Amino acid sequence: MLRWRRRTPARSANTVVGDVVGTVIQAGHIQGPVTIHTTETAADEADALAEVVRRQWADEAAVRLLRQPEPLRLRWSTTGRPVTGRPAAVLGAAVGGRPLRLRLHGFLEDVVELVVRLPHRQLVVLGEPGAGKTVLAILLTLGLLQHRRRAGGPVPVMLALASWDPDAEHLDTWLNRRLVEEYPALGDVAATLVAAGRVMPILDGLDEISHARHAAAIEALDRAGAGGRPFAVTCRSSEYEAAVAAGGRVLATAAVVEIEPVGVEDAIAFLAAGTVPGDGRWNPVYAHLRAHPHGPLAAALSTPLAVWLARNAYLHPDTDPADLVGFTSAHAIENHLLDRLIPSLYRRVPPGPTSRTSPRYAPADAQRWLTFLATHLHRQHTRDLAWWQLHHAVPPPVTGTIYGLGAGLLTGLGVGLAGDAAGLAGGLPLLMTAFIAALVPSVVFGLIVRFAWSARHIPGRTVVRLYGRLRQLARTTGKRLPFGGCISVVVVLATTWLTGFGTALLLGAGSGFAAAVVAAVADWSTVPVDELSAPSPVSVLRADRSVARVRALTQGIGLMAAVGVLVGVVFGDIAGLAAAAVAASAGALAGGFDSAWGLFQVARAWLAMRGQLPRDCIRFLEDAHRRGVLRQAGAVYQFRHARLQDRLVHNGDSDGATPS
Incomplete structure (x- = not known):
């Protein structure tokens, strides 16, 4: 439960406290003419959209196995970076006429209660690469949909921000376009929903926008927030701080929280939950983490992405996780885990329904095909893998x-x-x-x-x-x-x-x-x-x-x-x-x-003939999604994490094997 408290001279630290306890899941990762619709039609379309969004992200959470085998405990708290507006503006008013300070903290799924209690329902979530920002956005979307069933309100819709150019496109115009792209059946109703405030955008990846436009994006979001639009946005911590410094502007009415690093004991608990009884392969890693809680290995495993990578990279019983102890830098450990991921995932049968006719892909083939796809997306300057865009290759x-x-x-x-x-x-x-x-x-x-x-x-x-x-x-x-x-x-x-x-x-x-x-x-x-x-x-x-x-x-x-x-x-x-x-x-x-x-x-016939993709590439993409290499965002796929895509591109370039 969140409690807003008045600041008193005797207890100045207890101004605003988020006293929240919860269970946390594993973190993996208008323009043109507008037709005017009746309120009943817009309400019906909003309800239909809410149900679709719920099914979409509930299914994706299930495919990602976010709640298995045991949740990874992740915490968030008010950021200490100079990027937050005045507490009185964030909370709507000072309590008892006295100034306020924000001091919020909680676990991942508690972020829903935080947003509901905020008067403007505006939130910025910061975190390092792989910290679990996208998973938090998924949880927030699903949680707000449940809240909407009970109390009404706008439909939370999670959208990737990478395609937004704030210098060329108004936020409402972009929202309308993206809604039609993600849910084409909405048609011109999308503009009505956006204009009527029936959509709450959950914007994932502000850092994916060009660095030169970060400040303009914050300014545009601040204008939208001043108009009363609720929203949530995720961004890498350093990029957001740099953007605020460059533009000299914060989101005045938005709370800003930051995902905290994964603790050593939390990482150990998560890794141990994925092993069979009596498996002692991880014991040297546990001992090293406890003996060197600030060492390179502990630093590498301080993000949900790295912990998930470690568990999947060494899932097979003939592997030895003790290899991780010998690295001298966290960056080298993360690259090592990324390089091992695909060979490890393709050594076993993917989760979900299988049959004798289910595809079996050799790890080397899967590595080559996924490297081609990552390189193709890199050349197209996008994270979205759409089958109807493959002809560009x-x-x-x-x-x-x-x-x-x-x-x-x-x-x-x-x-x-x-x-x-x-x-x-x-x-x-x-x-x-x-x-x-x-x-x-x-x-x-x-x-x-x-x-x-x-x-x-x-x-x-x-x-x-x-x-x-x-x-x-x-x-x-x-x-x-x-x-x-x-x-x-x-x-x-x-x-x-x-x-x-x-x-x-x-x-x-x-x-x-x-x-x-x-x-x-x-x-x-x-x-x-x-x-x-x-x-x-x-x-x-x-x-x-x-x-x-x-x-x-x-x-x-x-x-x-x-x-x-x-x-x-x-x-x-x-x-x-x-x-x-x-x-x-x-x-x-x-x-x-x-x-x-x-x-x-x-396109697929040409690419298969050249060995850049399998003959049935859609089947391959579905299989990669079930294995956790790709994630699904509406009608497109994305790599599980941008770091994985970037690593595949780097390896393809360094090996001289980047497809032409």
């Missing part, structure tokens, strides 16, 4: 060539078949006619896809509804007309030598217009993926795969009908049937691969 000419050759060869085959049926081939063999006709389309389609696919990377779902969407269909058709123009050029260049320019121009105009219309219909029937009920990488992939199938069917049937009729009218029924058959295949190919799922198929 493939050279654009490769995707253009694959798509261009496929579409070009089909176009050439159609021209060859139709020309042969119409008697226009001039005695040339069918294959020769098709080859000549495919040369130009292959090149042009390759150039088209290089630009078209660069923007087609957002997963979607299919919605066919006319009411209220006809104007959108018209706008979508207008946007697709340049694409149709490109198709027209392709057809004209491929057929002029057979039919003459006039007929080729007629065929090109008709084919291009048909291609634009059917592509526009496919675009119009696709909206951002609706995964509010279960946001996960796999569910988003399945939804977009369905989109690809619908697009393939729509564009295949549309082009088959349009091109078949057009060619049939000009050159006869047999030529029309031949052209229709090939147009159906070309339309299906273009529609299926003109999606996030289609581009992902090309």
Whole structure:
């Protein structure tokens, strides 16, 4: 229980005391037009969002095994750094007219009570790398959701701050964008929830923003706090102190607490809980920690991340944890543990449901693939591993060539078949006619896809509804007309030598217009993926795969009908049937691969061929998540900790094995 006390001359130390006791878990780690919604609608959407967020982070806490085998006792207390506002501003008013001092302390799960009791519900959590800030943020999110069920209030939503540029984007605009990205089903309701104060952002990783923008971020958060917005934000201690010093501004109404280092006995208790009875391998480590409580090993194991790494790195009975005693620096110990983690985790079966068909990955292969992924994310300047962004790891000419050759060869085959049926081939063999006709389309389609696919990377779902969407269909058709123009050029260049320019121009105009219309219909029937009920990488992939199938069917049937009729009218029924058959295949190919799922198929095939990822990379990512190497944040994966990602990148560079 938290008690706010008045400062008296006799007991000046007892101004504000957090007398809290609890059980602690293991720490591992608007812009545009806005539609106005009724209060009832916004309330219903907020309730739905709260349930989704609860399931999302409850599942993630279970996968991370945060409560097994025994909780790691972690404490927080008011920071001693000069980064806190005046106590009277944080608490809302001085008690009895006297000045106050903040003196708060407690265990991790007690932070929920702290936030609830704070009048402004604004909190900053500081800690060293691996101190458990993200786990605290997860606990706070889940705890505030439970409190909301009883007492109401805004929906706590945990978001990573790395993508925010406070110099270019207002906090509310960023919140709206991130909510739509994480929970696309919200749509424009997200802006309503943000504007109405129905969302409480739990912002993880202020230090992940560019150092040059830290001060601007604090200023923006302070303005939001002055407007009454509740929030919580986590940050590394030294980065936050430097940002406050650089900007000369604190979060005036926010309490600032800092996670304390893990004590020697707490670390020993946690390590011992993960061993079988009679296992004495850790005894030299325990003895060393007690004999040298301020030595390098104790310093290394002072964070939850390092303690978790140590237990998992030496979980197998043929390993010897006594190796840790011989290191002379805490940094070297942490690097050693990070290097051992993946080989150790991939020596055993992952937790969760398994079967005879469950994947088994060699540690060396897993190390190579994860190193590639870490390096890819590093080059993209992100911590989020999204399957629909993996095409950035493939050279654009490769995707253009694959798509261009496929579409070009089909176009050439159609021209060859139709020309042969119409008697226009001039005695040339069918294959020769098709080859000549495919040369130009292959090149042009390759150039088209290089630009078209660069923007087609957002997963979607299919919605066919006319009411209220006809104007959108018209706008979508207008946007697709340049694409149709490109198709027209392709057809004209491929057929002029057979039919003459006039007929080729007629065929090109008709084919291009048909291609634009059917592509526009496919675009119009696709909206951002609706995964509010279960946001996960796999569910988003399945939804977009369905989109690809619908697009393939729509564009295949549309082009088959349009091109078949057009060619049939000009050159006869047999030529029309031949052209229709090939147009159906070309339309299906273009529609299926003109999606996030289609581009992902090309990317994963290329990366698997080069040995940079396994053939079924989604299955590999799911397995890495179950093993604890990756964590899930909505529809994307992240490495369990930024230090692990950075270490893999460093090792890949130093070994000269960084994928190109």
